[in-house]
Amino acid sequence: MEKKNQLYEGKAKKVFETDDPEVLIVSYKDDATAFNGQKKGSITGKGVINNQMSNLLMRVLETKGVPTHYVEELNERETAVKRVTILPLEVIIRNISAGSFSKRYGVEEGIVFDAPTIEFSYKNDDLGDPLINDDHIYALKLCTREELETVKKYAFLVNDLLKEVWGRCGITLVDFKIEFGRVKDGSIVLADEISPDTCRLWDSETGKKLDKDRFRRDLGGVEEAYQEVMGRLKQAL
Numbered sequence: 001m002e003k004k005n006q007l008y009e010g011k012a013k014k015v016f017e018t019d020d021p022e023v024l025i026v027s028y029k030d031d032a033t034a035f036n037g038q039k040k041g042s043i044t045g046k047g048v049i050n051n052q053m054s055n056l057l058m059r060v061l062e063t064k065g066v067p068t069h070y071v072e073e074l075n076e077r078e079t080a081v082k083r084v085t086i087l088p089l090e091v092i093i094r095n096i097s098a099g100s101f102s103k104r105y106g107v108e109e110g111i112v113f114d115a116p117t118i119e120f121s122y123k124n125d126d127l128g129d130p131l132i133n134d135d136h137i138y139a140l141k142l143c144t145r146e147e148l149e150t151v152k153k154y155a156f157l158v159n160d161l162l163k164e165v166w167g168r169c170g171i172t173l174v175d176f177k178i179e180f181g182r183v184k185d186g187s188i189v190l191a192d193e194i195s196p197d198t199c200r201l202w203d204s205e206t207g208k209k210l211d212k213d214r215f216r217r218d219l220g221g222v223e224e225a226y227q228e229v230m231g232r233l234k235q236a237l
């Protein structure tokens, strides 16, 4: 597969066109940002881990009925994916209170919910990705009602499947963010990535944070945490 011109460079990834108009190549960087790009840094080896971890998890999800953009891992940092039009929504599922949920509602981290919650943010860096509800999504025509129903169905299924996989790794899935896109035929697929950049992962025994919160909150041991999570996932799959 031939890498052609660069389409886009984001905070953590670059995207290239290929000789196939329906296939793009994603290249994962070690760059890390937090707080809407205000905190910048680098996590050595993160690009390799996030690429490989996201691909492993997407392949599991595919076999369990969640369509994804995954096509083929090309090398340790690069993957061929289906070209999609990303829905401008961050889809966030929570099993346990943390992060912006705790801040918004003034509650401690670690409250285990009776049932998972879903929320959406409007992907718009200038606005700081504001929280958005279903009616406002329709008002802004960000997607159709049918698409949002599909997104919700897949998001909860992804949560059930990931909870099980991480559980086998001795890791509790606290919350995560996923994104969806439309492929050429109009169907909805899971896109973007699933990694410690986009999930909160706590050691089930000790509660130790094994995700990007170590970078966000300057907890140290960031590289080691990413490696630890990857090592456990490889063991479990």
Ligand code: UDP
Pocket (backbone or CB within 6 Å): 090, 092, 098, 099, 100, 101, 129, 175, 176, 177, 197, 198, 199, 200, 212
């Ligand atoms: N998240 C993400 N990208 C974002 C915002 C959140 O991947 O731009 C992930 C984050 O890693 C966490 C989940 O979504 O696993 C919920 O994040 P939250 O809303 O608590 O926001 P944060 O505290 O990260 O600002």
